Amino acid sequence: MQNDLQSCPYCGNSGLHVQGGNDHVHFICCPSCGGRGPNMPISTEPSMLPHLQSDSLMHTVINEAPDIILLKDWNGRFLLCNSALARLYGSTPEQMVGKSDADFNPDQDQVRFYQENIQAVMRSGVVQIIEETSTDVATGEPRYFQSIKKPLKRPDGSDCILVIAHDVTELKHAYALLEQKEKRYDYAMEAAGEGIWDWDILNDRVLHNYKWCELLGLDDALTEHPMSALGVLIHPQDRNGMMATVQQALDGDGTYAHEHRMLRTSGEVVWVYDRGRVVEYDEAVQPRRMVGSISDITARKMAERRLEEASQQVTQANEQLEKLVAERTAELAKANRELQILARRDALTGVGNRLQLEEWLFGLSRDRSAVVIMLDIDHFKRINDRYGHKMGDRVLKTVAQCLTEHVRRDDLVARMGGEEFLLVLTGVDMNQALAVVEKLRAHIETLDMLPEADQHITASFGVATLSDNDFDHAMARADEALYEAKHRGRNRVVASPLG
Numbered sequence: 001m002q003n004d005l006q007s008c009p010y011c012g013n014s015g016l017h018v019q020g021g022n023d024h025v026h027f028i029c030c031p032s033c034g035g036r037g038p039n040m041p042i043s044t045e046p047s048m049l050p051h052l053q054s055d056s057l058m059h060t061v062i063n064e065a066p067d068i069i070l071l072k073d074w075n076g077r078f079l080l081c082n083s084a085l086a087r088l089y090g091s092t093p094e095q096m097v098g099k100s101d102a103d104f105n106p107d108q109d110q111v112r113f114y115q116e117n118i119q120a121v122m123r124s125g126v127v128q129i130i131e132e133t134s135t136d137v138a139t140g141e142p143r144y145f146q147s148i149k150k151p152l153k154r155p156d157g158s159d160c161i162l163v164i165a166h167d168v169t170e171l172k173h174a175y176a177l178l179e180q181k182e183k184r185y186d187y188a189m190e191a192a193g194e195g196i197w198d199w200d201i202l203n204d205r206v207l208h209n210y211k212w213c214e215l216l217g218l219d220d221a222l223t224e225h226p227m228s229a230l231g232v233l234i235h236p237q238d239r240n241g242m243m244a245t246v247q248q249a250l251d252g253d254g255t256y257a258h259e260h261r262m263l264r265t266s267g268e269v270v271w272v273y274d275r276g277r278v279v280e281y282d283e284a285v286q287p288r289r290m291v292g293s294i295s296d297i298t299a300r301k302m303a304e305r306r307l308e309e310a311s312q313q314v315t316q317a318n319e320q321l322e323k324l325v326a327e328r329t330a331e332l333a334k335a336n337r338e339l340q341i342l343a344r345r346d347a348l349t350g351v352g353n354r355l356q357l358e359e360w361l362f363g364l365s366r367d368r369s370a371v372v373i374m375l376d377i378d379h380f381k382r383i384n385d386r387y388g389h390k391m392g393d394r395v396l397k398t399v400a401q402c403l404t405e406h407v408r409r410d411d412l413v414a415r416m417g418g419e420e421f422l423l424v425l426t427g428v429d430m431n432q433a434l435a436v437v438e439k440l441r442a443h444i445e446t447l448d449m450l451p452e453a454d455q456h457i458t459a460s461f462g463v464a465t466l467s468d469n470d471f472d473h474a475m476a477r478a479d480e481a482l483y484e485a486k487h488r489g490r491n492r493v494v495a496s497p498l499g
């Protein structure tokens, strides 16, 4: 092994040491400045760092640097490289000098790119930052670098390039992972059909996913809005309630859920279910960030409204039905009452009939004195025969009215058939009753109904007291007395001899 160099090309020191290498290349080392390089004549194959005034400290820094540091000539041969690159290529800095990437990197595309790229940078003469990929020879895995490439001139004027490559593989993996996570999150949100919002409270900015924009008919490229611009998207009638709910959440436990209407850009109303939660607080425990989502519940709200309307209609129909039933029931009750009254009235004269008589007697107090009077219009057949039945009917009605007007309200007036009437006067004795009946008789006689002036209506009366509540007996005696009145010449009142 022979040292071809006479002195160090950097500091001129002549005491150079041979350091090792292989059969083809061995290395010299300058103990004065720390410069190293293959042992070749400088004029034919310059290979050491041209401008650096290297010292051993600099050499150590370069060699131990975590970033790849290398120097290449125009043809891509390494003039210098550090341990970081040597490790990647499974070699040593010394062994790599004079060789190129093709000697280590199995990926020919990468090798071609390096070569074309360094020549392009050297031609440009300016520093460039390049994103590039290399291959870890030991594992075969790709490594990603951000490389600063600075073109330089060697002492002989030829081109070379300094490359400092920072390994960004882990960072890239982290970004890829993050991107993957974000994508997964986006897919999940898309699948859920949720409009997501993220409110930076301090800076008053709200970020949205595209679904949120789509839901409100907004341009989905504008995923960031100031909070103030969003207020107008809430339906005016729901705005205050919604804002109060959010404020309550900010002041309280940080969560809320609210249903309200929002306005699409088309003016269409969309119902949303909006949920939010404070996810970050500052040192003063003031909310700093709130996130949440909205979902379209228009269809549900419409269905609820239809249900409510239908329910209201049913309620209204029920109320109308109930009212109708109540009206009909009242009408029926009234009709029934009228029927009850009619059933107890004589159809022609309107006074009571036998049914009313029975009921009236049933309700009559035992202790109350009463007098039974039978009345029969005299020669009624003649009236019918002479003036016709219509006149006969009028006479019956007039006499009935006369009877009703001349007795007390709680006395009974009933038509027993034909021209025969029954009176029951209560709270009177025989004498008082006879006085009333006499008045009646006289009054009937004065009724001026018949067309012939000399013809008068008269009636005969039989009177008997009601004792021991034996009505049938009292009626029989009144009937006998009536017969007697007829017999004596009519138009008179006869009291039963039995009282």
Ligand SMILES: Nc1nc2c(ncn2[C@@H]2O[C@H](COP(=O)(O)OP(=O)(O)OP(=O)(O)O)[C@@H](O)[C@H]2O)c(=O)[nH]1
Residues within 6 Å of the ligand: 348, 376, 377, 378, 379, 380, 381, 382, 384, 388, 389, 390, 391, 392, 393, 396, 417, 418, 419, 486, 490
């Ligand atoms: N217009 C009319 N006539 C009736 C009605 N009910 C009975 N009559 C008639 O009344 C008449 C009663 O006649 P009678 O029983 O002979 O008695 P009267 O002619 O009054 O003779 P006296 O009772 O003896 O005075 C009959 O001709 C019946 O047809 C009625 O509702 N309307």
